Amino acid sequence: MSMRAGPLSDDKVIALLNGYFIPVYAPYTSEETSTVVSTEQEKEIQRIWRESLEKKLPYGMVHCYLLEPGTGQVFDAMGVVKASVINNTVALLTKAIERYKVKEGRPVVRPGRQVFPSKVAPDSLVLHLTARDLGSLKTGLHVAKAQDCTVGGWTDFASENSIVLERADWTKLTPPPSEKEWTVNQEVASKFLVYFYPQLEANVVSNHRVNEAALKASIVSSDKENVRIRLDGFLKMKRVQEPDAIFVDAPLTGYIDYDPAKRRIRTFRLMTESGKCGSRNFGVAVRSVGAEELSAKPKE
Amino acid sequence: MVIALLRTLALLGAASFQEPAKAAPADEFARIDRWIQDWQPTAEDRRMEEIGWAKDIPEAMRLAKQHNRPVFVFTHKGRINIGRM
Numbered sequence: 001m002s003m004r005a006g007p008l009s010d011d012k013v014i015a016l017l018n019g020y021f022i023p024v025y026a027p028y029t030s031e032e033t034s035t036v037v038s039t040e041q042e043k044e045i046q047r048i049w050r051e052s053l054e055k056k057l058p059y060g061m062v063h064c065y066l067l068e069p070g071t072g073q074v075f076d077a078m079g080v081v082k083a084s085v086i087n088n089t090v091a092l093l094t095k096a097i098e099r100y101k102v103k104e105g106r107p108v109v110r111p112g113r114q115v116f117p118s119k120v121a122p123d124s125l126v127l128h129l130t131a132r133d134l135g136s137l138k139t140g141l142h143v144a145k146a147q148d149c150t151v152g153g154w155t156d157f158a159s160e161n162s163i164v165l166e167r168a169d170w171t172k173l174t175p176p177p178s179e180k181e182w183t184v185n186q187e188v189a190s191k192f193l194v195y196f197y198p199q200l201e202a203n204v205v206s207n208h209r210v211n212e213a214a215l216k217a218s219i220v221s222s223d224k225e226n227v228r229i230r231l232d233g234f235l236k237m238k239r240v241q242e243p244d245a246i247f248v249d250a251p252l253t254g255y256i257d258y259d260p261a262k263r264r265i266r267t268f269r270l271m272t273e274s275g276k277c278g279s280r281n282f283g284v285a286v287r288s289v290g291a292e293e294l295s296a297k298p299k300e
Numbered sequence: 301m302v303i304a305l306l307r308t309l310a311l312l313g314a315a316s317f318q319e320p321a322k323a324a325p326a327d328e329f330a331r332i333d334r335w336i337q338d339w340q341p342t343a344e345d346r347r348m349e350e351i352g353w354a355k356d357i358p359e360a361m362r363l364a365k366q367h368n369r370p371v372f373v374f375t376h377k378g379r380i381n382i383g384r385m
Contacts, residue, residue, distance in 0.1 A: 003374060003376070003380070004348055004380050004383070008347070008348045008351065008374075008380075009344070009347035009348060014347065014350050014351055017351050017352075017372055018350075018351060018352055020369060020370075021369055021370055021371065021372040022354050022360045022361075022363045022364045022367070022369050022370070022371045022372070023351050023352065023353055023354065023360075023371075023372045023374075024353060024354040024355075024356065024357055024359075024360040024371060024372070024373050024374075025353060025373075025374045025376065025380050025381065026356070026357055026373055026374065026375045026376070027375075027376055027377070027378060027379055027380070028375055028376070028377065030377060030378070032377070032378050032379065032384070033378065033379060036379065038356065040356070040357075040358050041356045041357055041358070044356075044357035044358060044361075045357070045375055048357075048373060048375065049375070061375060061376075061377065062375065062376045062377055063374075063375055064372065064373070064374050065372075065373040065374075065375065066370050066371065066372060066373075067360075067361065067364065067370060067371035067373060068364075068370065069364045069365060069367075069368045069369055069370050069371075070364075070365055070368075072361040072364065072365075072371065075370075080376075093372070096370050100368075100369075100370055102368070102369055102370065105367070105369075107351075107352030108352060108354075108363050108367050108369065109352035109353060109354050109355075109363070110352055111349055111350050111351055111352045111353075112349065113349060114348070114349050114353065114381035114382070115381065115382055130339050130340055130341055132339065157341070157344070157345040157383055158339075158340075158341040158342075158345045158383060159382060159383030159384050160341060160382045160383060161382060161384070162382075199383060199384070201378070203378055203379070203384040220325055228329075230325070253328075253332065254332060255329055255332060269332050269333065269336055271332060271335055271336055271339070273335065283339060285335065285336040285339035285340070286336075287336050
């Protein structure tokens with residue numbers, strides 16, 4: 001059971017965190033997160049880990065910590081294995097509420113989408129990618145497992161990426177002058193194709209290498225208002241640590257609607273229904289995101 | 301003659317069974333739209349987004365002081381918010 005599929009998806013835990021706490025998730029600096037963790041954040045994570053150790057509280061890198069309201073000092077902690085059991089997290093939170101006699105209130109921060117960047121240049125093309133695991137291709141005897149051992153893992157929910165293509169990039173997706181068919185620019189295609197893989201523990205996409213000419217484009221219809229471009233291809237992705245091994249195989253299909261008058265991409269769609277990553281099957285859907293969705297106010 | 305006709309029809313039928321007609325482009329684009337729509341994260345996938353997360357630990361500590369609430373911090377590997385862990 002993972003924290004996200006377990007306690008962080010549970011009604012009671014969600015209500016306690018929103019009603020009595022200031023919740024924050026904090027990825028520590030690693031190869032995968034080097035661009036998203038600020039120096040201040042990393043300094044605080046290190047301070048929390050050090051304090052827990054000094055106070056002889058449970059300590060670990062993948063861990064839940066509780067900080068005092070006034071000082072921010074650590075006063076309780078629980079390891080992820082224990083905290084993944086919903087009742088244990090409920091007990092941890094309830095004890096803290098009683099200790100500080102916290103009064104129930106509304107969430108201090110409004111809940112909202114956690115996927116899109118907070119600021120995007122207005123002429124950027126934002127793509128949203130959803131990857132889902134479709135299970136293993138392994139053959140052989142099926143061994144039945146208890147339900148609570150097979151649900152709640154991190155492959156049970158979709159993983160998402162937002163990919164921001166700046167104007168200089170997305171214009172390379174549009175038709176070259178007097179061409180009906182072309183190969184999509186390798187550098188630009190790689191910016192979204194590197195995310196075509198299922199949920200894994202290794203997420204260092206800078207190690208992903210996309211095959212040459214993975215994506216072809218052809219104009220299927222054209223008028224003053226719209227040029228429809230069909231996308232087809234086959235992705236063969238490798239990783240630098242295993243240069244001879246195929247990491248991902250995936251047929252690709254999709255389309256682009258391009259407004260030639262306004263010189264902008266209206267719609268971008270790309271998918272694989274039958275990607276393969278080792279013995280696993282997966283699917284990926286990519287769609288362009290409109291300004292309205294990006295600026296949507298979080299729900300109450 | 302009847303037998304020959306039946307044989308021809310059977311062969312045509314088998315051929316059409318082996319090679320189904322390709323979807324017209326418009327149908328194919330509609331199918332892509334539908335598939336991508338169906339593939340979007342569900343409310344169940346996104347339950348974590350029902351929690352009002354602070355931007356980072358320094359902001360969480362500032363809000364904790366202001367609202368007299370403890371901070372719940374989950375330190376982890378990877379990126380839990382996008383399901384890439």
